[in-house]
Amino acid sequence: MDPLVFITGASSGIGQALAWRYHQAGWRLALAARRTGEISQWAQARGMPVERWRVYGADVAQAESIVAAGRACIEAQGVPDVVVANAGISVGVDTAVRADLDVIARTYATNNIGLAATFHPFIDAMVRRGSGTLVGISSVAGIRGLPGHAAYCSSKAAVTSYCESLRGELRPHGVRVVTIAPGYVDTPLTQRNRYGMPFLMKAEDFADAAFRTIAAGRSYRVIPWQMGVVAKLLRVLPDPLFDRMMAGRPRKHREPGHPREGGDPELPPPEPGSPGFPPPRE
Numbered sequence: 001m002d003p004l005v006f007i008t009g010a011s012s013g014i015g016q017a018l019a020w021r022y023h024q025a026g027w028r029l030a031l032a033a034r035r036t037g038e039i040s041q042w043a044q045a046r047g048m049p050v051e052r053w054r055v056y057g058a059d060v061a062q063a064e065s066i067v068a069a070g071r072a073c074i075e076a077q078g079v080p081d082v083v084v085a086n087a088g089i090s091v092g093v094d095t096a097v098r099a100d101l102d103v104i105a106r107t108y109a110t111n112n113i114g115l116a117a118t119f120h121p122f123i124d125a126m127v128r129r130g131s132g133t134l135v136g137i138s139s140v141a142g143i144r145g146l147p148g149h150a151a152y153c154s155s156k157a158a159v160t161s162y163c164e165s166l167r168g169e170l171r172p173h174g175v176r177v178v179t180i181a182p183g184y185v186d187t188p189l190t191q192r193n194r195y196g197m198p199f200l201m202k203a204e205d206f207a208d209a210a211f212r213t214i215a216a217g218r219s220y221r222v223i224p225w226q227m228g229v230v231a232k233l234l235r236v237l238p239d240p241l242f243d244r245m246m247a248g249r250p251r252k253h254r255e256p257g258h259p260r261e262g263g264d265p266e267l268p269p270p271e272p273g274s275p276g277f278p279p280p281r282e
């Protein structure tokens with residue numbers, strides 16, 4: 001029987017590109033997201049034979065929903081060889097705004113509890129079998145805390161640490177844990193960004209590099225490699241230098257309709273020369 005991969009966030013961006021890469025390599029697919037219609041339409045448009053893929057409707061922010069999807073996958077298709085916990089959200093936040101506490105909670109529910117709940121239903125079965133790979137999609141944004149992006153950066157820092165803990169727990173049982181930290185990948189998640197994105201990759205190129213990283217069983221990899229170099233530098237950059245580099249950088253967009261999105265009516269505009277004022281462009 002051909003190997004099976006379970007991918008969350010398969011209705012868009014990186015998840016969809018990964019699904020295509022695994023399909024091309026001859027794998028069977030178990031694809032999860034809330035927008036199941038998008039997945040089915042996409043798979044049909046690509047001419048993928050129906051016996052090669054199944055769709056599971058699940059909200060990873062509701063643990064019972066994604067756990068049920070994992071169990072349904074085991075029932076219908078068997079225990080996957082690879083599980084990719086890829087579903088994630090990225091929204092700017094301002095802790096001084098009450099509504100953003102809910103955005104922070106939703107970010108952690110999706111990016112962190114959702115990731116653990118994605119892995120949960122497969123762990124015992126993989127341990128019994130003595131093989132399998134769990135993949136956590138983290139981010140370079142988890143390496144340092146970027147102003148305006150506290151929820152996302154901290155959630156991705158937690159993904160990296162969580163996966164490292166899990167790796168040590170499961171290694172003696174023959175189950176691998178791979179952490180992948182993407183740099184910038186061209187997907188709907190980044191298409192609204194208002195700042196320059198160095199080394200921006202096509203989703204297909206990212207998926208190919210991720211596929212090879214997972215097959216090699218690497219414990220941790222930044223993709224693309226150029227962002228890996230940046231990540232290493234960021235780690236050792238002294239705080240005052242980091243803070244100066246970040247001052248005035250455009251921030252991650254907030255949710256549409258947010259009181260401070262596009263104009264910050266609750267705050268006076270920053271004075272020219274103040275720390276929040278963007279420096280002139282070269």
Ligand SMILES: NC(=O)c1ccc[n+]([C@@H]2O[C@H](COP(=O)([O-])OP(=O)(O)OC[C@H]3O[C@@H](n4cnc5c(N)ncnc54)[C@H](OP(=O)(O)O)[C@@H]3O)[C@@H](O)[C@H]2O)c1
Pocket residue numbers: 008009010011012013014015032033034035036058059060061062086087088089090110137138139140181182183184185186187188189190
């Ligand atoms: N693009 C980048 O540059 C970049 C960089 C670093 C890390 N990443 C990470 O890569 C992952 C994929 O990002 P992307 O760029 O491909 O984003 P995307 O195009 O916005 O896709 C996000 C996917 O996550 C799913 N998702 C979101 N919330 C969900 C929920 N509550 N339940 C189930 N599925 C949910 C969405 O499916 P539904 O809406 O259909 O549920 C969608 O398929 C994320 O974890 C992101 O943090 C991306």
